[in-house]
Amino acid sequence: MFSIFKKKNKFFSAEEKHHIVQAIQNAEHRTSGEIRVFVESRCSYMDALDRAVEVFQKMEMYKTEQRNGVLVYVAIRDRQLAVFGDQGIHEKVGDEYWNRVVASMLGSFNRDNYAEGISGCIKEIGEALQSYFPYDSETDKNELPDDIVFGR
Numbered sequence: 001m002f003s004i005f006k007k008k009n010k011f012f013s014a015e016e017k018h019h020i021v022q023a024i025q026n027a028e029h030r031t032s033g034e035i036r037v038f039v040e041s042r043c044s045y046m047d048a049l050d051r052a053v054e055v056f057q058k059m060e061m062y063k064t065e066q067r068n069g070v071l072v073y074v075a076i077r078d079r080q081l082a083v084f085g086d087q088g089i090h091e092k093v094g095d096e097y098w099n100r101v102v103a104s105m106l107g108s109f110n111r112d113n114y115a116e117g118i119s120g121c122i123k124e125i126g127e128a129l130q131s132y133f134p135y136d137s138e139t140d141k142n143e144l145p146d147d148i149v150f151g152r
Contacts, residue, residue: 020118023123030129032134033089033125035069035072036071036149039148048073055151064086067086068089068133070083102121
């Protein structure tokens with residue numbers, strides 16, 4: 001069992017993990033929106049966006065008050081990724097926005113800079129969330145954990 005956990009966490013160094021979590025926290029400090037990152041090795045037999053939707057549902061990200069959660073999904077070994085935004089944010093930004101964010105992240109991935117690509121994507125998403133769901137110190141709370149979730 002111990003070796004399974006060790007394997008799952010080898011995608012990033014401790015510094016890279018910290019950098020990604022810090023990007024989430026920085027983005028969420030300016031918005032009521034929520035961002036999660038899910039990383040796994042493979043996305044076998046499934047489209048990356050379909051897998052992102054599945055993970056989004058399993059992690060119950062749809063339970064945010066304003067339906068403004070966003071999942072950044074990455075399958076490292078299969079070199080697949082997707083960004084899935086809940087109804088509230090998707091209605092504001094649309095498909096073209098998500099396609100631009102994914103293209104930007106792919107540019108970093110093509111240079112084998114996964115942690116930087118994910119952090120940059122988080123920053124872009126945070127800016128969009130801030131535009132439509134600004135932070136309110138009186139009502140805002142962190143509805144979802146900020147840690148990176150490692151899958152299979």
